[in-house]
Amino acid sequence: MVDIRIPIGLMFSILGVLITIFGFVTMSDAEMYQKSLNINVNIIMGILMLVFGVIMLFFSWRKKKA
Amino acid sequence: MRLDLSWIDYLIMIIYFLFVLGIGWFLRKYMKNANAFLEAGRSIPAWVAGLAFISTNLGALEVMGMTGSGMKYGMLTTHFYWIGAIPAMIFLALFMMPFYYGSKARSVPEFLKLRYDEKTRGLNAILFAIMTILASGISMYALAILMEKVLGWDFNMSLWVSALIVLGYTYLGGLSSAIYNEVLQFFIIVIGLLPLVFLSLKDVGGWSGLKESLAPIVSGNGYAADTWTTTWKYTSEASGNPLGVEWFGILFGLGFVLSFGYWCTNFLIVQRAFAAESKSAARKVPLIGAIPKMFIPFLIIVPGIIAIVLFNDPGKGFTLPLDAAGKPIYDYTIIMLLKQYLPAGVLGLGITALLASFMSGMAGNVSAFNTVWTYDIYQSYIRKRTGNEEADGKHYLTVGRFATVAGVLLSIAAAYIAGKFGNIMDFLQTIFSMINAPLFSVIFLGMFWKRTTGHAAFTGLLSGFLMALLHHGLTVPAGATTLVKGGWIANLHTYPVEMAQNFWTAIIAFTVATLVTVGLTLLTRQQKSDEELHGLVYSLTPRTLAEEGPWYQRPVGLAIIVGVICVVLSILFW
Numbered sequence: 001m002v003d004i005r006i007p008i009g010l011m012f013s014i015l016g017v018l019i020t021i022f023g024f025v026t027m028s029d030a031e032m033y034q035k036s037l038n039i040n041v042n043i044i045m046g047i048l049m050l051v052f053g054v055i056m057l058f059f060s061w062r063k064k065k066a
Numbered sequence: 067m068r069l070d071l072s073w074i075d076y077l078i079m080i081i082y083f084l085f086v087l088g089i090g091w092f093l094r095k096y097m098k099n100a101n102a103f104l105e106a107g108r109s110i111p112a113w114v115a116g117l118a119f120i121s122t123n124l125g126a127l128e129v130m131g132m133t134g135s136g137m138k139y140g141m142l143t144t145h146f147y148w149i150g151a152i153p154a155m156i157f158l159a160l161f162m163m164p165f166y167y168g169s170k171a172r173s174v175p176e177f178l179k180l181r182y183d184e185k186t187r188g189l190n191a192i193l194f195a196i197m198t199i200l201a202s203g204i205s206m207y208a209l210a211i212l213m214e215k216v217l218g219w220d221f222n223m224s225l226w227v228s229a230l231i232v233l234g235y236t237y238l239g240g241l242s243s244a245i246y247n248e249v250l251q252f253f254i255i256v257i258g259l260l261p262l263v264f265l266s267l268k269d270v271g272g273w274s275g276l277k278e279s280l281a282p283i284v285s286g287n288g289y290a291a292d293t294w295t296t297t298w299k300y301t302s303e304a305s306g307n308p309l310g311v312e313w314f315g316i317l318f319g320l321g322f323v324l325s326f327g328y329w330c331t332n333f334l335i336v337q338r339a340f341a342a343e344s345k346s347a348a349r350k351v352p353l354i355g356a357i358p359k360m361f362i363p364f365l366i367i368v369p370g371i372i373a374i375v376l377f378n379d380p381g382k383g384f385t386l387p388l389d390a391a392g393k394p395i396y397d398y399t400i401i402m403l404l405k406q407y408l409p410a411g412v413l414g415l416g417i418t419a420l421l422a423s424f425m426s427g428m429a430g431n432v433s434a435f436n437t438v439w440t441y442d443i444y445q446s447y448i449r450k451r452t453g454n455e456e457a458d459g460k461h462y463l464t465v466g467r468f469a470t471v472a473g474v475l476l477s478i479a480a481a482y483i484a485g486k487f488g489n490i491m492d493f494l495q496t497i498f499s500m501i502n503a504p505l506f507s508v509i510f511l512g513m514f515w516k517r518t519t520g521h522a523a524f525t526g527l528l529s530g531f532l533m534a535l536l537h538h539g540l541t542v543p544a545g546a547t548t549l550v551k552g553g554w555i556a557n558l559h560t561y562p563v564e565m566a567q568n569f570w571t572a573i574i575a576f577t578v579a580t581l582v583t584v585g586l587t588l589l590t591r592q593q594k595s596d597e598e599l600h601g602l603v604y605s606l607t608p609r610t611l612a613e614e615g616p617w618y619q620r621p622v623g624l625a626i627i628v629g630v631i632c633v634v635l636s637i638l639f640w
Contacts, residue, residue: 002092004114004246008253011085015078015415022074022411032409037268041261042411049257 125427136370
């Protein structure tokens with residue numbers, strides 16, 4: 001049928017990019033990140049999601065090739 | 067306590083909704099007959115079905131409830147995971163799945179029909195259909211009220227929008243769509259809640275800092291200082307731990323009766339394994355699901371434990387909404403933690419995780435309901451198969467689609483009833499939760515004792531259920547204010563906590579069902595021939611389990627890995 005890794009990979013890549021960019025844009029907003037113990041969690045989680053999304057897409061692509 | 071979301075949070079949610087509906091849209095063209103729609107054509111790979119298996123179980127009430135329980139009971143809550151799920155999942159995979167899958171039954175009620183008779187199936191199908199609708203209505207109500215109180219969303223709007231999205235993707239793509247989305251939802255739940263775990267742990271100084279801060283609070287409540295960070299240590303007496311149950315009750319009540327009843331017979335869960343592509347894959351499904359299941363406590367229980375520390379430290383500014391009696395509403399712990407730690411962006415992700423958990427639970431209910439309705443009620447009592455396979459496949463597909471719409475509408479109705487008469491719904495749910503323990507007894511005896519008869523199974527099922535009801539009517543948990551909690555006939559015994567009452571209700575239901583089924587089997591004649599029971603009973607099924615691949619990819623190898631990890635975790639947090 002459909003390889004579920006494609007929609008998962010796409011969704012996490014898109015969300016990852018979005019949240020990473022948002023993290024960089026709001027980087028100077030110290031007040032906003034006080035909640036998260038002064039850690040810019042958006043950049044960290046955004047990159048993590050992007051990596052996860054790309055890995056999913058890679059596995060799906062590798063399977064298709066084989 | 068209001069939590070304001072920004073545009074980015076809504077954007078994340080909308081992207082998630084689009085993907086969920088998109089999966090349904092892509093799968094719609096494969097839905098050519100009832101078999102594809104209701105059974106996913108038995109074509110799902112083991113890892114996909116395995117993650118869906120655990121995702122269905124990770125509904126909104128589970129996430130909200132278990133975080134709340136983490137606050138109330140600490141690490142003792144992990145008993146619902148390690149002893150209260152893993153052994154049952156291993157048993158299901160190794161010993162029961164070969165008969166479930168091999169029987170070609172399309173549902174648990176249908177297995178009862180094949181193994182026993184029509185009346186046993188009918189009883190189970192009807193009780194199950196009612197229970198599923200109730201469960202999905204109650205969780206829908208809980209979600210909508212949470213969103214109203216914390217995010218300020220209109221109650222009716224969140225109820226209808228979330229229900230219609232679930233309806234959208236299950237109507238379009240059936241069970242396949244539910245399963246595929248459950249995998250997506252599983253990852254979103256894990257990733258969405260991950261920052262919460264790290265930030266909250268960091269805030270209290272890691273695990274050792276948490277233990278230190280907990281000690282005075284826990285001692286103040288009259289328990290040993292490390293009660294909230296241990297599991298078995300204080301279970302030699304019921305009064306030594308907040309669960310109010312001693313080790314025997316945990317081991318037998320939770321670890322055996324409740325958990326085997328839930329994991330091995332609840333069609334909502336087992337259906338994911340039924341959809342697997344082969345018998346070997348079906349056996350691996352619960353084991354693959356067991357791996358994340360063991361680690362979910364760190365995702366949802368640990369933040370709950372941290373919440374007690376925050377709650378008792380005015381400097382943290384952490385609050386929980388109070389109920390009418392002035393007690394904190396523990397179910398709100400998770401969302402209040404999200405509010406505490408997550409800034410815009412990841413906050414949207416966290417809220418999306420909650421919505422995803424709600425959807426995975428509800429889609430599970432809906433896709434189990436439409437299958438039982440179509441195959442076990444409609445096909446058995448309203449319009450039987452005609453013999454023309456193609457026409458039948460189309461006809462039952464239409465029926466399945468209608469059942470999907472009806473299931474969602476009935477759940478919405480149940481959600482409104484839950485809002486108006488919450489006590490009645492709690493009561494009904496308590497009652498229907500009593501069907502699982504006798505069911506496990508009957509299915510287990512059916513699979514491993516070829517003599518077990520249909521009359522005995524039917525009576526065992528019914529009497530186990532009625533005795534559970536009677537026990538509930540005669541006992542009360544301490545401090546109960548309404549008859550919903552028990553004692554509606556008379557008050558013969560008071561349990562220290564509700565949990566203990568639930569455990570004993572299940573133990574009694576199971577014991578009675580077993581005694582009645584065994585007793586009546588000896589008194590009645592087996593109506594089924596050995597031929598008919600082929601593939602359904604252990605002793606009448608040839609063992610052809612030549613599994614392929616390296617040992618760690620075989621069911622037994624996987625089961626050993628799961629078992630070892632579970633034992634190690636239990637020892638680490640003893």
